[in-house]
Amino acid sequence: MDKNNKIPFQEDNYTHNINRNGERTLDRRGFMKTLVGAAGLFAISTLPWGAVAAKELMGLGEKDYARQKIAEVSKVAVGDSVDFSFPSEHDSAILIRLSEKKYVAYQNACTHLRCPVFWVKEEGEMICPCHHGKFNASTGEPTAGPPRRPLPEIKLEIDNGVIYAIGVKRYEA
Incomplete structure (x- = not known):
């Protein structure tokens, strides 16, 4: 082999690193789980505001106004x-x-x-x-x-x- 055809590092570390532990922590399934979890958290966090709006629309929140x-x-x-x-x-x-x-x-x-x-x-x-x-x-x-x-x-x-x-x-x- 002449010196221009040498691989400068182990081929094992370069081409197969995707299978190594910890190299790929967020795959498609993990990304979707994170996305669904964030959407669920957002939906739950809006519930108090929905309750306030429902109370207002149903007239349960009668306001006292100054004469x-x-x-x-x-x-x-x-x-x-x-x-x-x-x-x-x-x-x-x-x-x-x-x-x-x-x-x-x-x-x-x-x-x-x-x-x-x-x-x-x-x-x-x-x-x-x-x-x-x-x-x-x-x-x-x-x-x-x-x-x-x-x-x-x-x-x-x-x-x-x-x-x-x-x-x-x-x-x-």
């Missing part, structure tokens, strides 16, 4: 509206006086894509300009456009000539 003054009855004419924030300062809402004794209030984010909803007194409707959605002012139910769910209604209380927001009505499917 908040919206306006004085004498300052809201029939057919007029008042913008306010409820239940937090980041949640925009609207109060509408439909008749002498009927007041309604809704969170004014469209149930389609959360665009603002406006009261159009002349048409007697609440309009979402983004996709031409319309809502019945008396019920909050959608009457036209892509929205499928009603606007979340805000519970009202009138006490000594003052209108208060006292809660948010639960959505019922």
Whole structure:
């Protein structure tokens, strides 16, 4: 043999190392077991959040809201509206006086894509300009456009000539 044809190391160590102990610790089966185990761990870790969401959707998590003054009855004419924030300062809402004794209030984010909803007194409707959605002012139910769910209604209380927001009505499917 001349010196250019020599193998610089043992052939046994180079070509058959895959069968040696500890050389290949993660094969396809081991990888799949790890992947399934990680997916199972992820699924189990989301269970508490699923329970919180289910509790919220089933109405078991009734929230207590602080009573908040919206306006004085004498300052809201029939057919007029008042913008306010409820239940937090980041949640925009609207109060509408439909008749002498009927007041309604809704969170004014469209149930389609959360665009603002406006009261159009002349048409007697609440309009979402983004996709031409319309809502019945008396019920909050959608009457036209892509929205499928009603606007979340805000519970009202009138006490000594003052209108208060006292809660948010639960959505019922």
